Amino acid sequence: MWPKKVFIREVGPRDGLQNEGTFVETDDKVEWINLLSTSGITAIEVSSFVHPKWIPALRDAADVFRRIRRVPGVTYSALVPNVRGLERGLEAGIDEAVLFVSASESHNLNNVNKSIRESLMEAEQVVNRCAAAGISVRAYVSTVFGCPFEGSVSVSQTMYIVQRFVDMGIQDISLADTIGVANPGQVEHVLEEVEKITAIDRIALHFHDTRGLGLANVAVSLKAGVTRFESSLGGLGGCPYAPGALGNICTEDLLYMLHGIGINTGVDMDVMIRAARMIQDKLGKSLPSCTLQVLSNLQRIS
Amino acid sequence: MWPKKVFIREVGPRDGLQNEGTFVETDDKVEWINLLSTSGITAIEVSSFVHPKWIPALRDAADVFRRIRRVPGVTYSALVPNVRGLERGLEAGIDEAVLFVSASESHNLNNVNKSIRESLMEAEQVVNRCAAAGISVRAYVSTVFGCPFEGSVSVSQTMYIVQRFVDMGIQDISLADTIGVANPGQVEHVLEEVEKITAIDRIALHFHDTRGLGLANVAVSLKAGVTRFESSLGGLGGCPYAPGALGNICTEDLLYMLHGIGINTGVDMDVMIRAARMIQDKLGKSLPSCTLQVLSNLQRIS
Numbered sequence: 001m002w003p004k005k006v007f008i009r010e011v012g013p014r015d016g017l018q019n020e021g022t023f024v025e026t027d028d029k030v031e032w033i034n035l036l037s038t039s040g041i042t043a044i045e046v047s048s049f050v051h052p053k054w055i056p057a058l059r060d061a062a063d064v065f066r067r068i069r070r071v072p073g074v075t076y077s078a079l080v081p082n083v084r085g086l087e088r089g090l091e092a093g094i095d096e097a098v099l100f101v102s103a104s105e106s107h108n109l110n111n112v113n114k115s116i117r118e119s120l121m122e123a124e125q126v127v128n129r130c131a132a133a134g135i136s137v138r139a140y141v142s143t144v145f146g147c148p149f150e151g152s153v154s155v156s157q158t159m160y161i162v163q164r165f166v167d168m169g170i171q172d173i174s175l176a177d178t179i180g181v182a183n184p185g186q187v188e189h190v191l192e193e194v195e196k197i198t199a200i201d202r203i204a205l206h207f208h209d210t211r212g213l214g215l216a217n218v219a220v221s222l223k224a225g226v227t228r229f230e231s232s233l234g235g236l237g238g239c240p241y242a243p244g245a246l247g248n249i250c251t252e253d254l255l256y257m258l259h260g261i262g263i264n265t266g267v268d269m270d271v272m273i274r275a276a277r278m279i280q281d282k283l284g285k286s287l288p289s290c291t292l293q294v295l296s297n298l299q300r301i302s
Numbered sequence: 303m304w305p306k307k308v309f310i311r312e313v314g315p316r317d318g319l320q321n322e323g324t325f326v327e328t329d330d331k332v333e334w335i336n337l338l339s340t341s342g343i344t345a346i347e348v349s350s351f352v353h354p355k356w357i358p359a360l361r362d363a364a365d366v367f368r369r370i371r372r373v374p375g376v377t378y379s380a381l382v383p384n385v386r387g388l389e390r391g392l393e394a395g396i397d398e399a400v401l402f403v404s405a406s407e408s409h410n411l412n413n414v415n416k417s418i419r420e421s422l423m424e425a426e427q428v429v430n431r432c433a434a435a436g437i438s439v440r441a442y443v444s445t446v447f448g449c450p451f452e453g454s455v456s457v458s459q460t461m462y463i464v465q466r467f468v469d470m471g472i473q474d475i476s477l478a479d480t481i482g483v484a485n486p487g488q489v490e491h492v493l494e495e496v497e498k499i500t501a502i503d504r505i506a507l508h509f510h511d512t513r514g515l516g517l518a519n520v521a522v523s524l525k526a527g528v529t530r531f532e533s534s535l536g537g538l539g540g541c542p543y544a545p546g547a548l549g550n551i552c553t554e555d556l557l558y559m560l561h562g563i564g565i566n567t568g569v570d571m572d573v574m575i576r577a578a579r580m581i582q583d584k585l586g587k588s589l590p591s592c593t594l595q596v597l598s599n600l601q602r603i604s
Binding site: 218 | 304485486487488511512513514515517518520521522525552555558559562563564592593596
């Protein structure tokens with residue numbers, strides 16, 4: 001059984017662009033986000049309120065939030081590493097805060113210079129502040145399927161963090177394959193464990209296509225009842241060291257699969273293709289989107 | 303439930319190379335096939351005995367067969383379009399003949415200038431000649447999931463051809479997504495229909511990764527009990543009009559997925575990576591293999 005309806009969260013402006021070597025001008029980001037706001041998508045991860053020193057590509061987060069045209073029904077969220085980042089986000093008018101804790105101790109330390117325990121305490125403060133500010137909050141568990149430092153990550157460590165997020169009342173928890181090593185067997189296993197502690201409709205999945213298994217992992221997740229996924233237009237987010245290397249799963253390829261299966265997403269493929277081409281042009285390089293490649297081949301042949 | 307054991311048929315030397323603009327020298331083909339013969343793989347589609355005018359890249363089929371080192375336990379097969387091709391193949395010492403009929407009338411006409419009816423009669427002759435020669439035969443149904451001329455292809459048309467192949471006594475029937483448009487929902491549906499007329503262990507699947515769904519389609523096929531797949535080292539077989547466009551599903555990426563799930567293939571990943579690099583070097587261009595890209599990124603970073 002396939003789900004009837006799936007929700008896609010476009011994370012290209014945040015997760016996609018943060019790894020790009022090229023700085024996309026604020027005007028261009030705003031134009032791009034405005035276009036994809038008209039696609040029918042209901043959630044866009046717009047930027048990140050981390051210190052600009054760490055992610056210079058997203059140093060204009062506040063400007064972007066102030067200048068985008070908000071479409072009713074679309075949630076515009078931003079990543080916040082801590083309460084200080086959240087305050088900057090609130091000032092800029094974010095609809096939703098996104099926090100993150102890694103399932104791997106060494107990745108968490110390396111990423112935010114805190115232990116998992118400290119990050120969970122910070123997360124609690126973010127949740128409380130969001131409640132006071134009246135905005136929603138969601139949370140990533142990073143490196144669920146593998147860590148660049150430790151290699152394999154125990155499922156129980158992920159479950160511990162999911163349980164803590166559940167206890168904090170976070171309704172929307174995303175399990176992220178930060179380095180793109182997950183396989184469908186592992187995904188199934190993790191989802192079986194997650195279902196023991198929370199309802200599957202509270203869970204989103206966030207895959208990277210580093211090993212070409214992103215959509216295979218989505219397929220088994222759909223079968224397990226997951227209906228929320230994060231993806232990037234064009235498959236943005238490849239490693240800056242490798243031209244052509246794959247980043248997030250590609251939104252338009254994901255749409256091709258979901259619509260092909262007969263699953264409703266509410267998203268207009270044509271608008272998304274225009275938006276994917278727009279960011280490809282702005283970056284001035286070929287993105288790893290099969291859909292864009294197929295369309296460009298068809299143009300050459302005809 | 304995942305299957306415990308999966309059989310991979312390496313089709314790079316045939317389906318991969320036939321679309322390459324560059325002619326790979328016979329010596330190089332032989333060296334490459336000899337290397338991949340040592341990987342533990344049990345089936346290699348070595349070449350094609352079609353008229354050299356149609357596929358110049360494989361014009362050395364007979365030479366390749368005569369010069370490769372045969373490893374016991376490996377089946378060395380070749381595509382044959384008709385009895386004349388089969389005779390050339392038998393002379394060159396093929397272990398197995400591979401015939402093909404398209405599920406789409408216009409694709410069949412365009413491909414071999416015959417109606418499906420005529421192709422099925424030819425297939426019967428090939429089957430009889432193989433029986434007389436004492437070699438095995440297998441069969442592709444092409445364009446099962448879509449046709450470049452007709453668009454969608456009816457499942458009943460595929461089932462008709464599968465039934466005819468079953469009636470001819472062909473034990474090994476491969477359903478091919480010739481143009482790479484299949485999605486997991488469609489694959490499931492076709493497999494449900496196939497199971498009504500024959501055992502699933504008689505069926506192999508042959509996906510192209512044009513839309514990035516190749517491994518997603520494999521994942522749902524595994525769940526449906528399919529244990530035989532065709533793939534190409536490096537993801538060879540992209541459209542000559544599009545550098546970087548994707549061809550067959552990539553053997554080493556498929557192995558990464560299967561081994562990650564815990565499925566036994568009997569194939570040594572390290573040997574396959576060496577073989578993928580070898581053909582990449584001989585072609586002198588980057589192949590769409592995620593595994594090769596990841597390895598080359600790791601080298602750059604370290």
